Amino acid sequence: MKTKTAVFWFRRDLRLTDNCGLFHALGDAHTVLPIFIFDTHILDQLPANDARVTFIYNQLVQIRTLLQKKHNSSLAVYHGDPFEVFTQLLDEYEISTVYTNHDYEPYALTRDKQITELLASKDITFSSYKDQVIFEKNEVLKDDGKPYVVYTPYMKRWRSLFNYKKHAVSFESESMLDNLIQDTALPFPDLSKIGFRRSEIEVPSFDISTGLIDNYKNTRDFPGLLKGTSHLSPHLRFGTISIRQMIQKAYAGKEDTFLKELIWREFFMQILWHYPHTTTRAFKAQYDRIDWRNDPEEFEKWKNGNTGYTMVDAGMRELNATGLMHNRVRMLVASFLCKHLLIDWRWGEAYFAEKLLDYEMSSNVGNWQWAAGSGVDAAPYFRIFNPITQIDKFDKDRSYCNQWVPEANGAPMTLPMVDHKMARERCLHAYKVALS
DNA sequence: TTTTGAGTTGTTCGA
DNA sequence: GTCGAACAACTCAAA
Numbered sequence: 001m002k003t004k005t006a007v008f009w010f011r012r013d014l015r016l017t018d019n020c021g022l023f024h025a026l027g028d029a030h031t032v033l034p035i036f037i038f039d040t041h042i043l044d045q046l047p048a049n050d051a052r053v054t055f056i057y058n059q060l061v062q063i064r065t066l067l068q069k070k071h072n073s074s075l076a077v078y079h080g081d082p083f084e085v086f087t088q089l090l091d092e093y094e095i096s097t098v099y100t101n102h103d104y105e106p107y108a109l110t111r112d113k114q115i116t117e118l119l120a121s122k123d124i125t126f127s128s129y130k131d132q133v134i135f136e137k138n139e140v141l142k143d144d145g146k147p148y149v150v151y152t153p154y155m156k157r158w159r160s161l162f163n164y165k166k167h168a169v170s171f172e173s174e175s176m177l178d179n180l181i182q183d184t185a186l187p188f189p190d191l192s193k194i195g196f197r198r199s200e201i202e203v204p205s206f207d208i209s210t211g212l213i214d215n216y217k218n219t220r221d222f223p224g225l226l227k228g229t230s231h232l233s234p235h236l237r238f239g240t241i242s243i244r245q246m247i248q249k250a251y252a253g254k255e256d257t258f259l260k261e262l263i264w265r266e267f268f269m270q271i272l273w274h275y276p277h278t279t280t281r282a283f284k285a286q287y288d289r290i291d292w293r294n295d296p297e298e299f300e301k302w303k304n305g306n307t308g309y310t311m312v313d314a315g316m317r318e319l320n321a322t323g324l325m326h327n328r329v330r331m332l333v334a335s336f337l338c339k340h341l342l343i344d345w346r347w348g349e350a351y352f353a354e355k356l357l358d359y360e361m362s363s364n365v366g367n368w369q370w371a372a373g374s375g376v377d378a379a380p381y382f383r384i385f386n387p388i389t390q391i392d393k394f395d396k397d398r399s400y401c402n403q404w405v406p407e408a409n410g411a412p413m414t415l416p417m418v419d420h421k422m423a424r425e426r427c428l429h430a431y432k433v434a435l436s
Numbered sequence: 437t438t439t440t441g442a443g444t445t446g447t448t449c450g451a
Numbered sequence: 452g453t454c455g456a457a458c459a460a461c462t463c464a465a466a
Contacts, residue, residue: 424447
């Protein structure tokens with residue numbers, strides 16, 4: 001006889017505490033089967049040593065170990081097309097309801113629609129919850145009901161709507177985990193079975209101590225500082241921490257710069273929701289008229305950190321070595337690619353998507369369009385970062401440059417691939433032509 | 437409908 | 452070295 005159970009589907013919410021969908025599943029159902037699916041539609045696009053797959057895998061191992069030790073349960077992990085996995089699950093179990101948390105990216109929306117229809121054909125409900133943001137989709141709108149496309153008024157409205165008690169509520173599920181299915185031997189393929197091997201790149205742990213938040217405004221712009229930023233982004237990406245708890249901490253701080261960064265994340269998420277075409281097209285349509293040079297050899301130099309501009313190269317080498325790049329330097333390398341080299345922001349966006357541990361479609365697309373000048377609330381086209389003076393402003397002691405480009409010996413340039421003044425004027429011209 | 441104020445992160449030039 | 456203006460008007464949000 002089939003086992004009767006509800007299902008909780010982990011996706012980008014890889015934690016057992018303060019997990020909204022999991023909390024509801026455990027509260028509603030007597031038996032819950034927790035599952036994760038390594039989705040071949042996503043995995044087949046990735047290299048065999050992708051650091052994000054390694055991170056997810058490690059996190060799943062941790063969750064399984066805890067469930068086995070403390071709750072006489074486990075985690076079922078599958079590898080395949082989610083539609084086929086669910087078809088198989090429907091054979092094996094008598095499923096009452098499938099619980100999960102919302103995922104707003106275009107592919108996820110299509111996938112979830114398919115699964116919803118499959119389940120509906122068996123009279124099974126797909127119950128999805130808001131978990132990865134405080135405000136989603138249409139929750140922060142202008143008085144006329146339309147979405148904000150300028151950050152500052154969005155942020156003000158966000159803050160006016162935020163209710164500490166209501167939105168920073170904790171979904172306490174730990175004590176309810178005994179409602180998980182009593183089976184310690186659920187399927188759990190090893191990494192090689194799903195076609196991957198361990199990456200040497202690891203996700204760093206995060207720090208949002210009071211000191212970090214209180215000093216964030218003064219420390220966040222200096223990539224050479226060991227503890228100037230939080231390293232929160234990969235954890236927010238995969239849900240290994242809860243946004244509600246992070247917002248609580250941000251509100252407890254003396255200074256709101258950190259909170260504002262978390263609001264930027266939600267700003268770009270609602271932009272992607274309302275304007276999904278911006279993944280491939282400029283938000284400001286006239287910017288798609290720019291005659292990009294798109295030189296493949298120059299693109300290679302940029303990717304490999306061989307532009308001859310020390311800070312640009314430091315950033316790209318940091319990305320290639322660690323899967324992360326300091327935010328200040330992300331702006332610089334993005335400006336350099338789009339403006340100095342006149343290479344399409346989509347190329348840069350794609351490379352970041354391949355490399356970044358914290359890759360988030362909404363933030364990546366939003367910030368690349370910001371750098372290119374084509375996005376919502378973007379940098380004006382004539383704002384072209386100077387890759388030399390950025391060092392004097394933000395890496396005066398050269399600690400960052402020296403770490404990644406030691407052969408420069410602190411010099412702002414080695415063998416620059418392009419002359420700054422010439423590139424700047426070339427860019428201004430190309431943008432003026434496109435926008436006239 | 438009209439008006440008004442404001443808009444993430446910079447650079448260059450000339451006094 | 453320091454400072455203000457120019458860069459380019461334009462769009463958005465709110466009253």
